[in-house]
Amino acid sequence: MNKNSLIKIDFLETPTDDSKDLSGLKRFWANIKHLIQKREKHFDDVWKNGSEEEIFAELVFCLFTPQSKAVSCWAAVNELAECDMIFKSSPQQIAAKISKVRFRNNKAKYVIEARKLFTVNGKMKIKEKLTSYDDIYALREWIIKNITGIGYKEAGHFLRNIGIGKELAILDRHILKNLKILGAIEEIPKTLTKKTYLEIEKRMQDFCKKSGIPMPHMDMLLWCKESGGIFK
Numbered sequence: 001m002n003k004n005s006l007i008k009i010d011f012l013e014t015p016t017d018d019s020k021d022l023s024g025l026k027r028f029w030a031n032i033k034h035l036i037q038k039r040e041k042h043f044d045d046v047w048k049n050g051s052e053e054e055i056f057a058e059l060v061f062c063l064f065t066p067q068s069k070a071v072s073c074w075a076a077v078n079e080l081a082e083c084d085m086i087f088k089s090s091p092q093q094i095a096a097k098i099s100k101v102r103f104r105n106n107k108a109k110y111v112i113e114a115r116k117l118f119t120v121n122g123k124m125k126i127k128e129k130l131t132s133y134d135d136i137y138a139l140r141e142w143i144i145k146n147i148t149g150i151g152y153k154e155a156g157h158f159l160r161n162i163g164i165g166k167e168l169a170i171l172d173r174h175i176l177k178n179l180k181i182l183g184a185i186e187e188i189p190k191t192l193t194k195k196t197y198l199e200i201e202k203r204m205q206d207f208c209k210k211s212g213i214p215m216p217h218m219d220m221l222l223w224c225k226e227s228g229g230i231f232k
Contacts, residue, residue: 012230020181029221036220039230047163052124055162062158063110063149064101070231072100110149136165152197161232166216169201174226
């Protein structure tokens with residue numbers, strides 16, 4: 001695998017927005033809906049047309065993202081791919097290459113563990129494992145249980161990024177902040193236990209149904225309000 005085999009993705013800049021109510025959010029959505037749909041198509045293409053290696057690269061990205069910038073993490077994945085290091089390197093070699101990823105030593109080890117988990121007879125078989133689950137929530141639980149370094153947010157992020165977890169919440173601080181501003185939740189929890197995460201996910205799903213904004217659109221909409229663009 002090399003850099004050219006990864007599906008390219010750019011940071012899509014958006015107009016600034018400071019809407020604090022649903023009507024304002026809908027206006028913002030109308031302005032950037034075409035960009036969100038473009039990114040949705042990219043996620044769908046990863047699953048439909050991506051190789052086993054490309055899907056594993058998306059998992060590596062989500063292993064890198066906790067407490068690190070998404071753009072820097074994807075750049076790190078691309079650099080590893082360019083050097084053919086995602087599948088043929090030690091934790092020490094990976095850690096040395098991902099200097100902009102926080103907690104890189106631990107995350108490099110997580111990559112190796114995940115690589116072993118999905119390798120069968122020397123070949124990457126991640127897509128085969130993922131398709132063995134009909135229920136996306138059960139698949140998420142399996143991922144959390146079996147992949148070190150992955151929690152509910154990262155599992156949802158990974159499944160959304162490969163086009164099969166569209167109704168799952170990716171509850172980072174940006175999303176929680178805006179859910180509170182919009183009245184979807186009463187307060188931002190100090191800690192996200194499993195129970196709390198699933199409760200907020202359900203509230204977000206209900207809020208999306210009432211607002212008419214699809215769940216994956218809402219996630220990207222709220223995220224880009226804070227970041228100024230749409231990424232992964």
